[in-house]
Amino acid sequence: MNQVKTLALLSLLSGLLVGLGYWIIGGPTGILVGLAIAAVSNLSSWYFSDQIALRAYNAQPVSRDQAPALYAMVERLSLAAEIPMPGVYLIPGPAANAFATGRDPSHAAVAVTEGIVTMLTSAELEGVIAHELSHILNRDTLTQAVAATVGGAISSLAYMAQWASYGMASDRDDNRGPNPIGLLLAIFVAPLAATLIQMTISRTREFEADAGSGRLTKNPRALASALQKLEASAQRTPIQGNPAFEPLLIINAFSRQGMAGLFATHPSTEARIEKLLALEAELAKAVKR
Structure with missing residues (x-):
């Protein structure tokens, strides 16, 4: 049951990411850029997670x-x-x-x-x-890496949305302009929701x-x-x-x-x-x- 719940929460994170991309950018470009940045940084951290965590706590091999x-x-x-x-x-x-x-x-x-x-x-x-x-x-480190990757992409979109709120037009002509409501959700609500989902996982x-x-x-x-x-x-x-x-x-x-x-x-x-x-x-x- 817990595994089903984890899968559902990961799916919810992914759905949140897709929804943000639709409401904020109106096209795939912003999502792909944010997701690529988050994936590279988080998957790199996951690959070297053992050494990073051990060094963080000064753990010594015995x-x-x-x-x-x-x-x-x-x-x-x-x-x-x-x-x-x-x-x-x-x-x-x-x-x-x-x-x-x-x-x-x-x-x-x-x-x-x-x-x-x-x-x-x-x-x-x-x-x-x-x-x-x-x-x-249970490969929980992999589960957390996936959650961190998607959550990182959502955070990246939030930063992109903040930049958009200052420098981009607020219209959605040709599905390229940011949606004001989606912009508000991205900056304030989405990162909080992503954090709560990650903590639940x-x-x-x-x-x-x-x-x-x-x-x-x-x-x-x-x-x-x-x-x-x-x-x-x-x-x-x-x-x-x-x-x-x-x-x-x-x-x-x-x-x-x-x-x-x-x-x-x-x-x-x-x-x-x-x-x-x-x-x-x-x-x-x-x-x-």
Whole structure:
């Protein structure tokens, strides 16, 4: 169901882009230029996403000899998930967080902070690692890249519309002039709508990765316990890094309530725990049958 929802949201982004092109420009030229610029920049970022994200958090590669317990845990869970062994990275500092990155399972990495390794129990850390491996298995980095590409194209059109509002005629003769209503939508409404859709896609993928972790470890409650600890820790000691990479992290750096929750890259911890405990009950029933 989450995959269908993600596809629907991506389609909505694409439809928003096409509609803007029609109402603003009235022809294919502006859309093609904006889409080409966004595609090149975002797909380049996606291709090198592993190195960009790892450098943003100063993540350091570790070998089996340097972190035997962590390395063995990632190796064991990767084997269970039937994906290639990703690179293992450690982020210095007391903040407790983790993320996975890479353009596909064969070019992936899992990074955890020193804080999360010392804070969580072995079972809780296993749940976190399984969550990140589920992101890799589900190719969520690809999904986010597509969303970023289309969202970037919408932002590009917004900038083009701002320029058009100053220098172009407001008529639509021969389908070339900008439409005033479309111009207003492009400058103010469309980028906001694109951001909200991207955030919704990110939240959907988090639920899917949580479920993947629970099924992989057969212990959803361990991840639920880890999320409780991580949320409390994130508010006290947020991880230092580029906020643009927050969708990668297993939990938001800060709790967001009310309207601010619309722009949260993750679902509420309460909602995630509720779904994990429901999955625990579901797995228990399956064992009894």
